Amino acid sequence: MRHPIQYRSSRQKIGSFCRLGPAPVFAAELRNCVNAINKPGTVIISHNHGDHFGGAGNFGDLDFYAESEVAEQLNSTTDFTDLYSRKVIGVTGTQMIGDLTFAFDKVSNAETGENGYIYKVKHKIVFAEDLIYNLTHPYLERIYPK
Ligand SMILES: [Zn+2]
Numbered sequence: 054m055r056h057p058i059q060y061r062s063s064r065q066k067i068g069s070f071c072r073l074g075p076a077p078v079f080a081a082e083l084r085n086c087v088n089a090i091n092k093p094g095t096v097i098i099s100h101n102h103g104d105h106f107g108g109a110g111n112f113g114d115l116d117f118y119a120e121s122e123v124a125e126q127l128n129s130t131t132d133f134t135d136l137y138s139r140k141v142i143g144v145t146g147t148q149m150i151g152d153l154t155f156a157f158d159k160v161s162n163a164e165t166g167e168n169g170y171i172y173k174v175k176h177k178i179v180f181a182e183d184l185i186y187n188l189t190h191p192y193l194e195r196i197y198p199k
Pocket residue numbers: 100102164165183
C-alpha cells in the first residue's frame with residue numbers, strides 16, 4: 054500500500070502528492086518531495102536494517118543522524134557505507150536539527166539489537182519507528198478500529 058504525503062512548497066499554496074512506494078523508487082520520490090518543499094533536509098535513521106537505509110544514496114548531500122550505538126553500527130556496515138560515504142552523526146541525549154530539538158534514545162533487543170527512536174517532549178510526539186507496528190499495539194487498535 055502506498056501512503057500519499059501532501060506537502061506544501063514555498064511557491065505553491067498546496068503542492069502535489071508524494072506517493073511513497075517500495076525502494077528504490079521510494080527514495081527517489083521522497084528526494085523529489087524534499088526538493089519541492091525547498092527547506093534544508095536531514096535524515097534520521099532508527100536502526101541498522103536495509104529497509105531503513107536502502108535509499109541513502111539519494112541523500113548523500115544531507116546530514117544523517119542516529120542514536121549513538123545505531124550510528125556506530127551504520128558507520129561500520131558495508132551495505133550502508135556503500136550507499137552513504139559520510140559518517141552518520143551519533144546522538145546521545147538531544148540534538149538540535151534546524152530549529153527543532155529532538156531527543157534520541159533506544160530500546161535494545163526488540164525488533165533488532167538496537168532500536169532507535171526520537172521524541173519531542175514539548176510537543177508530546179514520539180517517532181517510534183519499528184518499535185510499534187500497525188494494529189499490533191493495543192492502544193493503537195483502540196484508536197483505529199478495523
Ligand atoms: Zn527493522
